[in-house]
Amino acid sequence: MPDARTGGCLCGAIRYETVGAPVFTLRCHCRDCQRHSGAAHVPAARVPSAGFRICQGTPKRYVTKADSGNDIVRVFCGDCGTPLYVQVGTRPDLIGLRVCTLDDPSWFKPDADIFMKSAQPWDHDQPDVPKHETYPPGQSYPIALSRKQ
Ligand SMILES: [Zn+2]
Ligand SMILES: [Zn+2]
Secondary structure: OOOEEEEEOOOOOOEEEEEOOOOEEEEEOOHHHHHHHOOOOEEEEEEEHHHEEEEEOOOEEEEEEOOOOOEEEEEEOOOOOOEEEEEEOOOOOEEEEEHHHEOOOOOOOOOEEEOHHHOOOOOOOOOOOOEOOOOOOOOOOOOOOOOOO
16 A cells, blocks of 8 residues: 555545555454445455544544454444444554545455454455454454554
8 A cells, every 4th residue: 555545435524544554454254344334344454543634524433342342433424424444442553444435445455354253155255365263363353453463
């Protein structure tokens, strides 16, 4: 991913900018992500929150507990409902960006598929991508996980 990227919601009320390369890319197949997105999985990139900023609008936040027991904040546009990113309470330094909200998501290549235990039987493409039943070993974040830990 090039250094600076922009994105936003469907209606255009929320715009954001993200600077810095992702530390991890993934596709999350957990039921929460499926419900929140209305899709079988969510392609996401973990990016530094220090390089992320909302340029326009004020998104809404929805807080739930992740499987790990940590708070997970799901941030979305209150006007059109587009899910934009998630943040885990224990890792405020990182943002789990929903890559399809970027203006150009075409660079995306997943490092891993996670929460395959709830993957839909009709959603098993890209067999070469490493698969994990829940979190990869040593990781405890549904969407915001890192190689650095
Ligand atoms: Zn919107
Ligand atoms: Zn998920």
